[in-house]
Amino acid sequence: MGKGDVRIEEVPEPRILNPRDAIVRVTSTAICGSDLHLLGGFVPTLQRGDVLGHEFMGEVVELGSAVANLEVGDRVIVPFPIACGGCWYCRQDLHSLCDNSNPNAWMAEELFGHSPAGIFGYSHLLGGYAGGQAERVRVPFADVGPLKIGPELSDDQVLLLSDVIPTGWMAAEQADVGRGQVVAIWGCGPVGQFALRASQLLGASSVIAIDRIDARLRMAQRLGAEVLNYEEVKVQDALRDLTGGRGPDVCIDAVGLEAHGTGPLALYDRVATSVRFETDRGAALREALLACRKGGTVSIAGVYGGYLDKVPLGAAFNKALRLRMGQTHVHRYLRPLLERVERGELDAREIITHHLPLDEAPHAYEIFRDKEDECMKVVLHP
């Protein structure tokens, strides 16, 4: 594939390269919003021919000599960041910052100063690992990441533990969402919906969900959120009204770098990104920074990849906002969130709207990108 071009191709089988590797036969794999960032050319160093996909689960079919905690035949979900388990960051449960899992760390250092963890199917900047939208995938550090799943839970119930469920959870948790707080969430895609559920489970008194897609707003409403269509209302005014003039205690940006927005700044973003004066479009983040109450927290769960213009840092500074962000430390959330899935507190089946064979991935990307047929989440089956 190249920019905007997804194809199905026959490729060689992955092989065990290191003693701590496993090969997993993929049974279910989802398309993530951040796959669209890659496809749209927002994340540098994706190459034609790379295999996408970082949300997947399946059956272990081969193990490296140093993997003692798994057996061939185990059913596993695989976290999207690749973590060694032994570096300082992994020992602090900051798995998405693993020091040792990105073989192309020098590339990330050029852009970010330091390298985060490698990620499946997420550009060469973040490791160049083949992704899970495939029949089989090599899983490095398989003794650390994959979590065994029993037969009593379906793929649909647990697949999104690989990314979306922990990402939504971390968005709320890192903002210290607690009893009585008002949470506003920009973006009602899968991450936004799970951030909503997480905020409710962590005790938020109310959640306000902001988007422009009716189907997504309806889903958030069904889950108990107040909803705002940003194309129909002035979000800043509406949030002030809904919070007695204070502003939300916590603002979660579950949109990231492809925010649409409205008005002159949205137009500026379109022009600036098209000529690469900036790489990311920041409409949701700007609005979150302006809307948040004084001393509140802005939590960024949507992916940003490079450079962003016109960020109202003055608002953040003068209102003494707390900013939290980062790729999700999936490993640390897997077991506790699996327990919540088992108890029925988190149900990904509400989010998954489409099932398609892997062979139809190009079509799946189209309907997911264009939000056709009220598409929220597509799961592909090899």
Added chain:
Amino acid sequence: MDRHADPLVSHRRRSATPPGELERAVSTMTGAALLVRGAARRDLTGWLALAAGGTLVVRSLTGRRVVPRALLEAGPVEAVLVRAVTVGARPESVLELSRQPERWLPGDLVQAVAADGGRWRVEYALGPLRGSWETTLSEQSGAGWLASPVRPDSPLAGIEVSVEEAPDARGCELRVRVTLRAGGATGYSLQALRGVAERALGHALQRFRQVLETGEVARSHPQPHGRRGVLAALVAGGKEAS
């Protein structure tokens, strides 16, 4: 380095010797390739490629030398590369592994040539710089070691390694200082490719940390992929499964 004492700078100013036919041909071809690559991309690297390609083509067509002859005849220049890495291990383990570069540098780059691990042969390929050198431990203590080349005219003039404990129980900090010294074309290449060499040193230290902290070196090649673009295939150089 004092800019006025830098032979590269002073030679660049007074160079007026026209390039030879071969150099002009190479410049034209390289510049054209960069122009094609730049035109195919709409991002910053594309624009940089366009600028570099345009410069090369104009210089070759106008007869201005890209690499002045005087530079190639310059005296010795020195480049000191310093990189550090924090490793979650005891200083003794870090020092022990540091003396066994064949375990953490690519196997085709370094071979131990003495049974006690105190002497290595390094095969290097840094752009146009290719060759080999042998180096041997000349001093060592509990806090580090110093290696010197077997041949005094080697461009690798010295490697200095020091280890000290990192704060907050993070293990220890390994600091490596590599001194490169050469004249003429080799010296010019050293200066021109200094950034590449520093990146390579940083990459080597990451591999070092991976071996100590995980027991293996992280790899993502060879692995499955679909049809590559021509440029990516050339860059991969057959390293990937296809």
